[in-house]
Ligand code: NZQ
């Protein structure tokens with residue numbers, strides 16, 4: 001196991017009916033800005049619960065945060081914060097609303113130029129406004145990590161940042177808020193959480209981080225067992241609770257402690273979203289089987305372990321069968337796994353390869369996924 005230090009300060013408030021607890025978590029006298037997306041929270045009753053909970057606070061709202069949130073939209077919220085002297089943010093929605101709110105919180109306090117520098121040049125975040133959230137879509141783990149991914153629409157760039165100041169103060173996880181998710185988002189969420197685990201598990205190491213490996217497999221087994229059930233029985237509380245908690249665990253830092261991490265699937269996927277607008281989960285379902293195939297030798301011990309522990313595969317062709325099992329699982333939750341399923345082909349591959357080549361990034365846990373290797377990965381996924 002590698003050396004590590006870690007901290008996760010997020011207070012989790014879990015369960016049906018817990019949205020009212022936000023009133024006890026936001027410091028008294030705060031001027032609150034509720035941030036949300038395109039209106040799903042108004043249709044499923046979450047907005048009403050939140051508004052009731054913050055009765056007594058001076059509050060404002062900022063809506064219209066899009067999936068794969070835009071820097072341009074976030075900066076409008078920053079202007080509102082300055083105009084109204086807001087001092088606490090409450091994000092209500094999916095990962096996009098949470099990520100946008102993290103960036104807004106940092107950008108509102110950024111004094112070293114254009115806040116886009118936080119993403120483009122890793123400019124240091126020295127402070128951020130405090131914020132909490134009510135998460136309504138289990139997938140990203142954003143509710144219990146300090147990371148965020150923001151898109152600059154003008155230049156079609158989708159980039160990530162993280163800082164010790166952008167952990168939520170608290171996150172409310174009420175599984176009943178997820179009953180209203182469309183099937184497409186259920187599938188996307190399951191794939192995203194699954195791939196988060198893979199980015200931290202499916203590397204060259206095997207056997208010397210047993211606790212992390214066992215924890216990673218427990219998360220994935222939960223997703224494999226209950227992902228398809230959420231599609232069949234959307235209002236099954238137990239299933240939704242399991243998916244919500246598993247998604248949080250998939251990216252809250254614990255299974256990353258002391259192990260190498262990959263993240264190539266995410267980095268390649270971000271480009272497909274930036275250029276073509278595919279959902280985050282869709283891009284991962286395309287790319288991961290390609291990464292597993294091309295990096296098969298480097299990752300072989302972990303791929304066979306995944307096959308054995310999660311999919312019950314135990315034979316001579318375990319590596320290939322496990323890769324196929326992963327692809328089949330993504331398809332089973334309704335997420336298509338080939339570029340052609342989304343009308344993309346060679347042109348898209350070259351666009352992504354050329355972008356990554358310009359950046360000079362070498363991806364993966366061994367930093368051996370060059371632009372040419374990305375071409376090989378995506379060509380397999382046509
Ligand atoms: O905008 P509204 O109307 O709220 O609708 C949303 C949106 O259209 C809808 N939705 C959310 N909760 C719902 C619901 N509809 C009905 N009922 C509910 N309960 O779902 C749509 C997608 O929402 P979005 O927030 O975009 O999805 P998700 O949570 O998958 O977030 C994806 C974003 O998170 C980033 C992705 O790159 C992408 O931008 N990620 C963030 C990470 C992090 N912070 O650690 C890690 C991830 O790898 C990921 O990159």
Ligand code: ZN
Pocket residue numbers: 140192193196266280
């Ligand atoms: Zn992800």
